[in-house]
Amino acid sequence: MLTIIFGLSNDYEVFVVSRIKEGYGQTRDSRGSIRSGLACSSRVVTAAALIMALVFVAFTDTNNPTVKAIAFTLAAGVFLDAFLVRLVLVPALLAIGGPTMWHTPRWLQRYVPDPDIEGARLPATTPPPAGPGTTPGEEAEQELKPGAGNRRPGLRRVSTG
Numbered sequence: 001m002l003t004i005i006f007g008l009s010n011d012y013e014v015f016v017v018s019r020i021k022e023g024y025g026q027t028r029d030s031r032g033s034i035r036s037g038l039a040c041s042s043r044v045v046t047a048a049a050l051i052m053a054l055v056f057v058a059f060t061d062t063n064n065p066t067v068k069a070i071a072f073t074l075a076a077g078v079f080l081d082a083f084l085v086r087l088v089l090v091p092a093l094l095a096i097g098g099p100t101m102w103h104t105p106r107w108l109q110r111y112v113p114d115p116d117i118e119g120a121r122l123p124a125t126t127p128p129p130a131g132p133g134t135t136p137g138e139e140a141e142q143e144l145k146p147g148a149g150n151r152r153p154g155l156r157r158v159s160t161g
Contacts, residue, residue, distance in 0.1 A: 001070075005077035008052060012086040015041045020094060021102065030098045034091050042087055049082030 019041045023033030056078065059071035094101050104112065 001073055001077070005074060005081055008074070009049070009078050009081040009086065012045045012049065012082050013090065015044055016086055016090065017094075020091070024099075024102055028099070030101070031095055034095050038087065038091055045082055045086060049078055053079045053082075 016037060020033050020037030023036045024030060027033055053075045056071045056075035060068050060075070062068055062071075104114070
């Protein structure tokens with residue numbers, strides 16, 4: 001039963017911790033990222049947990065005692081896991097651990113990939129402003145033609161013949 005509850009509520013962990021990790025990647029402030037991550041993701045987790053718990057509670061209105069017991073156990077488990085573990089215990093442990101919670105040891109980095117979901121290693125680029133009378137697409141085409149003055153990084157010039 002515990003594995004079923006864990007599987008059902010594991011996505012809550014993804015919502016909460018990925019949002020906290022995203023905030024930490026931007027600010028390097030552990031406690032501030034925990035506060036902002038919980039503020040952004042707690043409503044989603046709360047709504048999803050309540051919906052799932054209410055669905056399981058609806059199954060308790062049956063005459064079959066086995067179904068009634070399983071439904072009640074799942075409802076209580078999802079409710080406790082979402083509110084007590086995912087929204088209280090995990091953020092508290094992350095706050096106690098501080099920045100060390102986000103550090104991967106060098107020996108482990110060889111075995112565990114870092115997919116950079118938050119995009120921390122991407123360069124912060126902004127599109128060039130469009131000139132007067134041109135759309136951004138036309139300006140980009142002009143930059144790629146031979147003889148165009150400024151090149152954007154990462155693009156190569158294309159010869160038209």
